[in-house]
Structure formats: structure tokens, C-alpha cells
Amino acid sequence: MKKRTIFIAILLFFSVFVFMAAYSQEDIKFVDNSAFAKPERAPSLFAHDEHNENAELEECSECHHVYDEDGKKIEDESSEDQMCSDCHAEKASGSKLALMKAFHTNCKGCHVKEKKGPVMCGECHVNNPAAGK
Amino acid sequence: MHDVYNFVSGPLVWVAFIVFIAGSLYRVISLIMLVNKKEKFIFDYMSFKYSLRSIIRWSIPFATVNWRKHPVLTVVTFAFHICLIVAPLFILAHSVLIDESWNISWWSFSDTIGDIMTVIVIAGSIFFLIRRVVLPEVKFVTSASDYVILAIVAAPFITGFIAYHQWFAYPNMMIFHIISGEIMLMAIPFTRLRHMLLSPFTRAYMGSEFGGVRHSKDW
Numbered sequence: 545m546k547k548r549t550i551f552i553a554i555l556l557f558f559s560v561f562v563f564m565a566a567y568s569q570e571d572i573k574f575v576d577n578s579a580f581a582k583p584e585r586a587p588s589l590f591a592h593d594e595h596n597e598n599a600e601l602e603e604c605s606e607c608h609h610v611y612d613e614d615g616k617k618i619e620d621e622s623s624e625d626q627m628c629s630d631c632h633a634e635k636a637s638g639s640k641l642a643l644m645k646a647f648h649t650n651c652k653g654c655h656v657k658e659k660k661g662p663v664m665c666g667e668c669h670v671n672n673p674a675a676g677k
Numbered sequence: 678m679h680d681v682y683n684f685v686s687g688p689l690v691w692v693a694f695i696v697f698i699a700g701s702l703y704r705v706i707s708l709i710m711l712v713n714k715k716e717k718f719i720f721d722y723m724s725f726k727y728s729l730r731s732i733i734r735w736s737i738p739f740a741t742v743n744w745r746k747h748p749v750l751t752v753v754t755f756a757f758h759i760c761l762i763v764a765p766l767f768i769l770a771h772s773v774l775i776d777e778s779w780n781i782s783w784w785s786f787s788d789t790i791g792d793i794m795t796v797i798v799i800a801g802s803i804f805f806l807i808r809r810v811v812l813p814e815v816k817f818v819t820s821a822s823d824y825v826i827l828a829i830v831a832a833p834f835i836t837g838f839i840a841y842h843q844w845f846a847y848p849n850m851m852i853f854h855i856i857s858g859e860i861m862l863m864a865i866p867f868t869r870l871r872h873m874l875l876s877p878f879t880r881a882y883m884g885s886e887f888g889g890v891r892h893s894k895d896w
């Protein structure tokens with residue numbers, strides 16, 4: 545009986561760790577690339593909250609935008625409850641950019657404009673982030 | 678780094694393409710003008726049929742006696758030249774940049790295929806280098822400029838390969854890659870690399886002379 549209690553205690557103890565490890569994945573480090581059928585590159589570096597703090601981005605709608613029927617951006621609405629891939633498919637449709645181009649235009653576009661942040665492929669798609677930055 | 682990158686991937690690309698295209702036109706036009714002035718009779722016996730016959734023949738591996746006599750050289754030459762021209766056109770990263778810069782959705786192949794073609798070009802360059810150093814009959818006709826040309830051609834493939842794999846000095850390697858590609862483009866009309874442009878003309882001339890004048894084959 546005692547053995548079983550210890551066993552369960554140990555099991556509980558480790559499952560908390562597993563749960564915590566899984567939970568800390570919520571802290572985004574990379575941009576999820578699962579919407580691409582066959583990704584070619586390592587996912588892009590992107591520590592969401594830290595990035596936006598460094599870059600002084602306060603408006604979520606800078607990226608998580610909402611457009612009306614006429615293709616005009618609605619300034620005071622945002623879409624952070626959705627993935628970019630919910631609206632941008634792998635292939636472009638109508639005036640909506642294809643998913644890869646949506647990311648590149650959004651991310652690299654701002655870095656080029658601000659002259660800050662990565663602009664070359666391998667600065668975002670880092671092959672081995674442990675060895676890299 | 679942003680300023681350097683913007684410069685080499687912006688204005689310098691334009692300079693490289695303008696020099697390459699204008700230089701190539703100049704080369705081809707001045708060749709035709711020269712023939713027109715000095716040996717006008719060549720136009721009389723230039724034959725479309727025999728020109729095409731010869732160009733096609735020589736574009737097929739092992740279709741000519743000369744190709745069959747040097748099987749290793751033939752395989753390397755074809756693999757090298759095909760990859761040299763096709764790889765830069767359809768490398769994924771190039772296609773991405775073409776789309777971002779000019780809104781053209783260009784074709785591309787996967788990174789793996791691009792990587793294999795790059796290795797083929799680098800291996801071919803090493804083969805040609807060793808051949809020049811080792812074979813006496815090749816060494817005899819080799820001058821310093823041949824090594825320079827080989828280096829100009831190999832450089833964008835070597836730097837691109839290292840940058841793609843992010844082995845070391847990534848941002849600098851990327852800049853070297855872009856600059857070396859631009860140097861290669863600009864070198865084409867003004868070095869012996871111009872055989873890329875002119876070889877169809879020399880082949881057409883040979884084919885026409887052998888077919889139309891000597892009534893024989895040139896292969």
C-alpha cells in the first residue's frame with residue numbers, strides 16, 4: 545500500500561514537470577510553420593512578447609489586422625485570436641497575399657523600413673538556434 | 678549591416694543586370710558587324726538548317742565523336758553547365774526575392790534540389806581546376822586568366838552553399854555571395870565567359886561550312 549502511494553506521488557511529481565514543459569511551449573519562440581504542407585526552412589525565430597517589447601510595438605493590429613469588405617484596414621479592431629493562416633492560405637487568393645508572402649511582407653517589410661531587425665533568410669530561419677544566436 | 682545589405686541587394690543588382698545585358702548585346706552585335714565588314718560572304722553560306730543541325734548535335738551528350746572520345750569530360754561538362762545556368766534561375770531563395778521585389782511569382786525547386794545542383798557545380802569547378810593543373814596538354818594552353826575565370830564562376834556557388842548551410846560568418850557570407858554573383862554576371866560579356874553568348878554562333882558557322890560547303894558533318 546505504501547509503495548503504491550510513493551509510486552503515485554512520483555508519477556504526479558513528474559507529470560507536473562511534463563505539464564510545465566508543455567505549458568512553457570506557449571511562450572512563443574518560433575513562428576509556427578505547421579500551416580505549410582512541406583516546410584523547406586527551419587521555423588523563423590520570433591520571441592513574441594520580448595520582440596514586441598524591444599521593437600516597441602504596442603498596437604496588436606500592426607500585425608493582427610482586420611479588413612472590411614472593401615479591403616480597408618479597420619484601425620481599432622484586431623485579430624490576435626486567429627492565426628495568420630486562418631485568412632492567408634498557402635496560395636494567394638484575390639487580394640490576400642499567400643501565407644509566406646504575408647509573413648515576409650509583414651516581418652521583413654518592417655525590418656527594412658526601420659533598418660532594425662533581421663532581413664536575410666538565415667537570420668530568421670536559423671538552422672540550429674542553439675549554436676546560432 | 679542593413680545599409681550594406683540594402684546596397685548590394687538593391688542598386689548593385691540593377692548595375693549588374695544592366696552591365697550584363699548591355700555588354701552582351703554589344704558583344705553579339707559587334708560580332709555580326711565585324712563579319713559584315715570583313716567577311717560578308719559568310720552570310721551567303723550560313724544555313725539555318727545546318728546551323729540548327731550542328732547546335733542540336735553538340736547539345737546532346739555523346740552525340741558527337743568528340744564527346745564519345747572523352748566520356749568523363751563530357752559527363753562533367755554537361756552536368757556542370759546545366760546546373761550552372763539552371764540553379765541560379767530557380768533556387769528557392771532567388772524565387773522568394775524575385776517575388777518580393779517585382780511581384781513576379783517565379784518558379785522554384787526545393788532547397789534539396791538546389792543544394793544538389795550547387796554541389797555539382799562546385800565539384801565540376803574542382804574537376805576543371807585539377808584538369809588544368811595535372812594534364813600537360815591542358816596546362817600548356819592555360820594562362821592565369823583561366824584560373825581567375827574559374828574562381829569568378831565558382832565563388833557564388835561556394836559562398837551560397839556555405840551561407841545556405843549557415844556554417845560560419847552568416848551575414849558576411851551572404852554579402853559575399855550577392856557581390857560574387859554580381860561580379861560573375863558583369864564578367865560574362867567581358868571575359869572568355871562570353872562563350873556562353875557566342876558559342877551558338879561559332880557552332881552555327883561550323884555547321885554551315887561543313888554542311889553547306891564541304892557537304893560533310895562537323896561531329
Ligand code: HEM
Pocket residue numbers: 572574575576592596601602603604605606607608624625626627628
Ligand atoms: C500586444 C499586441 C499583440 C497581441 C495581444 C498578440 C497576441 C498573439 C496571440 C495570442 C498569438 C497566438 C495565436 C494563436 O496561437 O492562435 C499570436 C501569434 C502571433 N503574433 Fe501576435 N500579438 C500581438 C502583437 C503582435 C505583433 C505586433 C506582431 C508582428 C510583429 C505579431 C505577430 C504574431 C505572429 C507572427 C504570430 C504567430 C506565432 C506562431 O504561430 O508561432 N503579434 N499573437
